[in-house]
Amino acid sequence: MTDEAKGVFAMMGACTIWGLSGIFYKLLDNVPAAEILCHRTLWGFVFFVCLLRFQGRLRTLPSAVSTPRTFGIVAFAALIISLNWFVFITSIHLGHATEASLGYYIFPLAAVLFGAIFYREKLSRAQIVSVVLAASAVIILSIGLQVAPWVALVLALSFATYGAVKKGLSTGPVVSVTAEVTMLLPFAIAWLAVIHSRGDGHFGEDLATSLMLMFSGLMTAVPLILFSYATRRVTLATIGLVQYVNPTLQFLVATLIFREAFTLWHAIAFALIWTALVIYTASSWRRGRAARKVARAAGTSGTVI
Template sequence: MRDETKGVLAMIAACSVWGLSGIYYKALDHVPPLEVLCHRTLWGFVFFLVVLGIQGRLRAVPRTIDTPRKFAIVLTATLMISLNWFVFISSIHFGHATEASMGYYIFPLTAVLAGAIFYKEKLNRPQMISVGLAAIAVIILSAGLQVAPWVALILAFSFAVYGVVKKSLDTGPVVSVTVEVAILSPFALAWLVVIHSGGTGHFGADAVTTIMLMVAGVITAIPLILFSYATRRVSLATIGLVQYLNPTLQFLVATLVFRELFTLWHAIAFALIWTALAIYTASSLRRGRALRKAARAAGTSGTT
């Protein structure tokens, strides 16, 4: 099997875990979202340490924050990813999984917008149209439901800012996320001590819940490891296409498994977002082909 094929399969596996994880967190909806987040953080940290220890990469962890600038970047990323995780778990807990899937659909478009704001990256016409259509979708849904889709917006923008700040780090995703959960772990542990002291903690209450809280860390770590494996073997264009599997599975789980309300306003908004993504993806693919063609032409001229 070729490395590229292995990379695509790893990316599909990662997106499948992310896309279906709502089913797992729904089974934990008797546990408060903050408590689930704390266990997800702590057990994820343990799992990452084991993986990096086996790979002999533990020394890379402190180097990620060995300067004030790096620490500030990682701290910002930590705040964004913890907010993202908490809102996602809460969306499943309180019946807003459809809105959560919308957030991950519009994330690539908010990432483009964040790049323009923070890195002064110029938007081409298809990107501007795509961002505009996504904005119209949010406005229509807000007007139709008489409330803004805050879950979708928070998920999209927190993940976009997370990606933007991590763009300036030269550390791999597994090592950087290990540092992020390491920063969060003392706070997670402190909160768990508080709730267990008050007799309201769920860890240890029954075997199934206890095991599921521990495995929450594993299902956090495994897709990130698979994603890291995939990014080293396949093109960014392929990753961009395959990553839509994640919100698509989330959407199907929300509407077909959880049977959440899906109104005409949702249908209009999602149709606009899917159109925006089609325009954005087509533009990205054309640009990628043009860059590869130019690179091949430059390589050919260089050998003559």
């Protein structure tokens, strides 16, 4: 199997875990989202530290926050990703998994917009059309449901913000995420101590719940490692295409397993989003192919015979 094929399978694995994670959190709907978030932070920290220790990279952790700038970036990233995790878990518990999937469909388009705003990346015509269609979908859904799709907007914008912030870091994904959960760890431990002192904590209540809360750390770590593995072996265009497996699985879980309502307004909004993603992905694919052709031509022309 080629490295590229291994990368595609790794990306599929990461997106499958993310896409089906709603089922996992639905099974924990007896545990408050804040408590799950704390355990996700705690056991994610344990896993990442053990992984870095095994790889002999634990000593690189302080370098992720060695300057005031990197400390601030990591701290802000930790705050944003914890907001994203909390809203996602809450959306599953409250029966808004369909809206959560919409958020992760919107995310790539929000990331394109943020790239233009914060990094002055030029938008192609196809990207502009895609962003406009996504905005139209949000407006139409807001009018139809008479309320803004806050879950979708918070998930899309928080994850796009997280990506924009992390772009300013040179640290690898595993080390940077370990630094993030390390910053969140004192708050997680403090909150768990408070709820357990009141007798409201669920860890230790029964074996199944305790094991699932511990497993939430793996749910955080494993897809990130697979994603990191994939990004080194496949093109960004391929990653962009495969990542839609995640919200598609979320959407199928919400509608087919959770049996959430899917109105005409949802259908119109999703149709616009899917159209926007087709335009965006096709454009990215063409640009990627053109760039590779230019690179090959340059390599050929520079060959000395």
